[in-house]
Amino acid sequence: MSAGKEEFYRIQKLPPYVFAVVNEMKARLRAKQxxxxxxxxxxxxxxxxxxxxxxxIEAARNPRNHRYSISRGIPNLRLEIVKRYKSRYGxxxxxxxxxxxxxxxxxxxxxxxxxxxGPGDVVASPNPCYPxxxxxxxxxxxxxxxxxxxxxxxxxxxxxxLYKEARKPRMILISFPHNPTTQCVDLEFFxxxxxxxxxxxxxxxxxxxxxxxxxxxxEAPSILQVEGAKEVAVEIYSMSxxxxxxxxxxxxxxxxxxxxxxxxxxxxxxxxxxxQPIQIASIIALRECEAETRKxxxxxxxxxxxxxxxxxxxxxxxxxxxxxxFVWAEVPERFRAMGSLEFSKLxxxxxxxxxxxxxxxxxxGEGYVRFALVENDHRIRQAVRSVKSFLxxx
Numbered sequence: 001m002s003a004g005k006e007e008f009y010r011i012q013k014l015p016p017y018v019f020a021v022v023n024e025m026k027a028r029l030r031a032k033q034x035x036x037x038x039x040x041x042x043x044x045x046x047x048x049x050x051x052x053x054x055x056x057i058e059a060a061r062n063p064r065n066h067r068y069s070i071s072r073g074i075p076n077l078r079l080e081i082v083k084r085y086k087s088r089y090g091x092x093x094x095x096x097x098x099x100x101x102x103x104x105x106x107x108x109x110x111x112x113x114x115x116x117x118g119p120g121d122v123v124a125s126p127n128p129c130y131p132x133x134x135x136x137x138x139x140x141x142x143x144x145x146x147x148x149x150x151x152x153x154x155x156x157x158x159x160x161x162l163y164k165e166a167r168k169p170r171m172i173l174i175s176f177p178h179n180p181t182t183q184c185v186d187l188e189f190f191x192x193x194x195x196x197x198x199x200x201x202x203x204x205x206x207x208x209x210x211x212x213x214x215x216x217x218x219e220a221p222s223i224l225q226v227e228g229a230k231e232v233a234v235e236i237y238s239m240s241x242x243x244x245x246x247x248x249x250x251x252x253x254x255x256x257x258x259x260x261x262x263x264x265x266x267x268x269x270x271x272x273x274x275x276q277p278i279q280i281a282s283i284i285a286l287r288e289c290e291a292e293t294r295k296x297x298x299x300x301x302x303x304x305x306x307x308x309x310x311x312x313x314x315x316x317x318x319x320x321x322x323x324x325x326f327v328w329a330e331v332p333e334r335f336r337a338m339g340s341l342e343f344s345k346l347x348x349x350x351x352x353x354x355x356x357x358x359x360x361x362x363x364x365g366e367g368y369v370r371f372a373l374v375e376n377d378h379r380i381r382q383a384v385r386s387v388k389s390f391l392x393x394x
Contacts, residue, residue: 013138018360022344026354037383040354042179042325042372046244046299049292055284059277069273072264073101073252077279080286081237081252089222097257098230100264103274104249105209105238106132108263111270112234112253113140115262116203121170124162126155128358128365130179133207137173145169148364152176152185156192163200172197175207177220177323180361180370184214184322187221194223197232203259204233210324212242212293215301218322224255234259241325242293243285250274250282300325303373303380310384314391327371328358332391340369350393351386 022040029036059065072078078095085091093099102108109132117123119141125133127146137144145162149155162169172193176185190206197204206223214220223233234255240246253263273279285292307327308320318329330336335343340357347369348354356372358365375383 010139014135018341019356021341022348022354022357025345025348029348029352034352036348036352036354037375037379037386038354039371039373039375039380039383040356041374043374044241044244044246044296044325045374045376046296048244048248049285049289051288052243052245052281052285056277056281059280062277065276065280067276069276069279071267071271071273073099073273074276074279077101077283077286078252080283081254084286085222085224085254089225091222091224093224093254094257098255098260100253100260100267101274101279102236102251102253102263102267103271104240105207105236105251107249108236108251108253109133109205109207110136110139111266112205112236112259112263113137113142115266116259117142117171120167122162122167123171123173124159124169125173126175126178126181127363128180128361128368130175130207131361133173133175134362142170143167146362146364149178149181149183150364152183152189156189159193160196163196168200169202171203171205173205173207175209177210177214177321179209179324180326180356180358180365180368181328182321182324182326184218184220187225190221190223190226190229194226194229194232198228202232203256204229206233206235208235209238210241211237213297213300213325214323215297215304215320216322220323230255230257232256239282239285242296243289244292244296245282245285248278248282250278300373303375303377306377306380307371307373307384310381311387314384314388316387316391325373327373328368329371330368331358336367340366344369347387347390351383351390353383353386 026036078099082093082095113136117140121142122145123137123142124145124147126149134144147158234253236253238251311318331343340359344357356370358368
């Protein structure tokens with residue numbers, strides 16, 4: 001059979017990408033010169049701190065940095081993330097055995113799953129969830145078990161029920177502040193997860209992509225703050241949102257030595273690490289740019305307030321999230337029967353505002369849409385006016 005007609009083994013396991021429908025429609029409208037306000041993809045629009053850019057340029061001029069780097073990350077970068085965890089969370093980590101640099105959070109997650117999950121292993125994660133949390137498991141031959149999460153407490157109760165079944169979870173995969181629902185947890189939640197995992201010999205992976213994007217005095221805890229967490233858990237930290245470094249692709253996996261070693265071994269076969277000037281510049285980001293991170297968080301909080309206040313005034317009641325760079329909004333009642341994808345298409349057609357349909361994050365995302373806070377205040381106000389006109393006409 002020719003490659004053109006073949007159903008490739010892993011590709012056929014992946015469903016059509018729901019978000020592609022909205023993206024294609026958005027592209028058609030822009031091609032016709034329509035001014036679409038894109039609040040769909042969570043793609044940070046802010047500039048990377050100047051000190052980071054300057055250091056990259058300086059390091060890139062040195063021919064020694066043009067060679068292959070190290071797949072697990074240069075020692076000084078691993079040391080810097082360990083220092084951050086000590087100062088920020090009071091967590092002691094060994095930079096040699098409990099920290100690895102990854103090519104963003106997706107690299108960490110996907111390759112960790114390949115390293116530690118076997119055929120049929122059950123991986124429990126919230127429904128709805130960020131797509132790689134489910135389909136990374138599928139590609140690794142595991143069984144993705146999505147657990148309803150109307151709220152974190154209910155998720156925990158459903159998780160406990162899973163352990164009464166014959167096929168118990170091999171891994172719990174969670175992320176807080178949560179994408180897409182924006183739900184946040186306290187340290188007590190993580191204590192229960194760690195205790196459950198320790199009792200049953202389960203691994204835990206916490207995707208901490210929005211560690212620093214928290215509002216109204218809320219501070220997101222690290223799962224590694226829990227006593228005994230390193231016996232069962234790793235945490236994935238990303239510089240994408242905290243430092244406006246999404247395109248730079250710098251992340252970390254931290255915690256359990258055995259899981260870190262497995263990831264390091266897989267990566268040694270797959271890559272030579274991140275371009276070394278970027279790693280050197282990332283050291284500067286972690287060491288010198290904490291004030292920039294606070295400013296970035298402030299920008300997202302202001303945008304959140306503009307969007308939430310505007311939607312509520314427009315007659316679309318939405319609660320303000322305490323973390324993440326998103327707003328998770330229930331589809332207005334009179335449009336709910338059409339489903340989140342058709343509603344998103346209608347909003348794009350009539351209001352020229354692009355959002356992500358909730359169903360793209362799992363069946364229990366149906367009935368919701370996700371706004372990403374990736375346009376400036378002026379553009380968000382413009383979007384709100386368009387949405388208000390659409391709702392009034394509808």
